[in-house]
Amino acid sequence: MAIRLTTTLNKIILVPNSINSTIIKDFYEYMKANGTSENYQNQNLKAMIVFANFLGPDTNFFDIKSRQQIIAFLDTRIRNADVDPDKKWITTWNDYLWRIKYFLRWLYNHRELKGIELATIRLDHASVCKHQEKENQAYKSISRK
Numbered sequence: 001m002a003i004r005l006t007t008t009l010n011k012i013i014l015v016p017n018s019i020n021s022t023i024i025k026d027f028y029e030y031m032k033a034n035g036t037s038e039n040y041q042n043q044n045l046k047a048m049i050v051f052a053n054f055l056g057p058d059t060n061f062f063d064i065k066s067r068q069q070i071i072a073f074l075d076t077r078i079r080n081a082d083v084d085p086d087k088k089w090i091t092t093w094n095d096y097l098w099r100i101k102y103f104l105r106w107l108y109n110h111r112e113l114k115g116i117e118l119a120t121i122r123l124d125h126a127s128v129c130k131h132q133e134k135e136n137q138a139y140k141s142i143s144r145k
Helices: 005-012 018-033 038-055 067-077 089-114 125-144
Strands: none
Touching: 005 018, 005 038, 018 038, 018 089, 038 067, 038 089, 067 089
16 A cells, blocks of 8 residues: 555654754655655655665764765665565666655755755766666676576
């Protein structure tokens, strides 16, 4: 059963870091103001809540300084071949990647409006794909058959 947007919004207060919770609320307001669909808002918020929970109570979104911190989270989405022989986890990995990129781009621009310092993280597709190249080899050989 799908989780409704109202349920997801109630889960924002459960994020262990209050700064991250506030940032996620601001992100929701931004998406709502831009007229995005509730489903789109819901999926982005759920991804950011999971990411914020991964970061824990001691790290907020402003503390993210390298792509390795993001890749560490994304790699938690990898499933072994016994559980996921078709490598469907790659789709999930990429879904979280683009949602995080969208969020961090918004956060970068948002902090400029608020006058907050934030490190620039290079998260283009090519640099992240270098990390994922090894895992994709098995997927490519399966899809060619």
